[in-house]
Amino acid sequence: MSNQLSLPSTSSAALRRTLLLGGVLGATTALSGCVGLMLTGAAVGALALTDRRTVGAQTEDQSIELKALARLQEAVRQSGGITVISFNRRVLLTGFVPDEAAKRQAEEAIRRIENITQVHNELQIGSRPSLGTAAGDTTLIAKVKAAHFEAKDILANAYKVTAESGVVYLMGIVTRREGERGAQVASRVSGVTRVVTVFEYVTEEELAKLESRPKQQ
Numbered sequence: 001m002s003n004q005l006s007l008p009s010t011s012s013a014a015l016r017r018t019l020l021l022g023g024v025l026g027a028t029t030a031l032s033g034c035v036g037l038m039l040t041g042a043a044v045g046a047l048a049l050t051d052r053r054t055v056g057a058q059t060e061d062q063s064i065e066l067k068a069l070a071r072l073q074e075a076v077r078q079s080g081g082i083t084v085i086s087f088n089r090r091v092l093l094t095g096f097v098p099d100e101a102a103k104r105q106a107e108e109a110i111r112r113i114e115n116i117t118q119v120h121n122e123l124q125i126g127s128r129p130s131l132g133t134a135a136g137d138t139t140l141i142a143k144v145k146a147a148h149f150e151a152k153d154i155l156a157n158a159y160k161v162t163a164e165s166g167v168v169y170l171m172g173i174v175t176r177r178e179g180e181r182g183a184q185v186a187s188r189v190s191g192v193t194r195v196v197t198v199f200e201y202v203t204e205e206e207l208a209k210l211e212s213r214p215k216q217q
Contacts, residue, residue, distance in 0.1 A: 050157045052173040052210050053088050060115060061086040067113050075109035076102050081128040084110070087160050087171040090118045092198050094164045096126050120198045122169065129165050136191070137163040144168055144186045151185050154178055161186070166193040173200045175207055 051058065064086040072079040081096040091110055097103050107121045129137075140163045148156035159182050160171035168186050170179075179199045187195045202210065 050155065052158060052207075054213070057088050060089060064089065064091065064113055064116060068110055071109040071113065072106055076106045078102065078128075079106070082106055082123065083162065083164070085160065085162055085169075085171065086116070087198075088173060088200055089116055090120070090171070090198065090200060091116055092120045092122065092162070092169060092171060094122050094162060094169060095124070096128050097123050099125060122164075122196060122198075124164070133165055137165065140166065140168065140189070140191050143189050143191065147185050147189050148182065151181070154181050154185070158182070163192075166191060167196060168192050168194070169196045169198060171198045173202060173207075173210065175204055176201055 053061070065084050068084040068086070068091065072082055072084070076082070076097065078098055082093060083095045085092045085094075091113075093106060093110065097106060103121065103123045103125065106123060107119055110116065110119050141161050144161050144163070145156065145159075148154060148159055148161075155178070158172045158174050158178060162169045162171075168189075170182055170186060172178075172182075174182065179197060179201060183195045183197050186192060
């Protein structure tokens with residue numbers, strides 16, 4: 001379910017952000033000691049262990065994103081403005097397309113990919129943002145992640161964070177409490193204009209089972 005809290009990666013848009021990420025994260029490390037820690041190999045390994053997806057689901061998500069890039073290039077003109085994120089086989093489309101027809105074509109192309117359970121189409125009609133805006137979004141992602149780490153009552157790695165023109169999108173496998181709290185924390189970050197949640201909700205009992213389940217499943 002996609003919800004909005006009022007106050008919006010595998011594509012050229014995502015690639016553009018990836019190229020910017022190194023410099024921006026360096027500038028935002030001071031926001032939190034945990035952000036700096038994320039850059040170490042030990043921390044990356046620890047984060048991987050707390051991912052609530054199985055290894056199989058993580059691998060499938062990577063495959064879905066690669067397939068989506070190829071499908072979009074074939075089906076949609078000016079597809080370079082589209083970002084695709086798959087989390088536990090749920091796909092989120094963000095970015096900009098020239099018109100409603102392109103928006104529909106993008107969703108239809110993604111829905112034809114096998115093993116996808118849901119598609120959340122958050123594409124906007126308009127021109128692609130500037131590099132400056134993309135850099136600002138990358139900074140915003142780092143700030144939201146830092147805020148999640150600083151919050152002591154949630155697991156920061158439970159949230160997949162992306163941003164588009166000041167709008168923050170949150171994905172993940174969370175309880176209702178975690179979903180509401182994670183969105184609340186993100187909405188308080190300076191520069192965030194809106195928070196859109198695309199969570200897969202589980203009960204506390206289901207979460208306990210997920211966390212005790214072997215990751216190789």
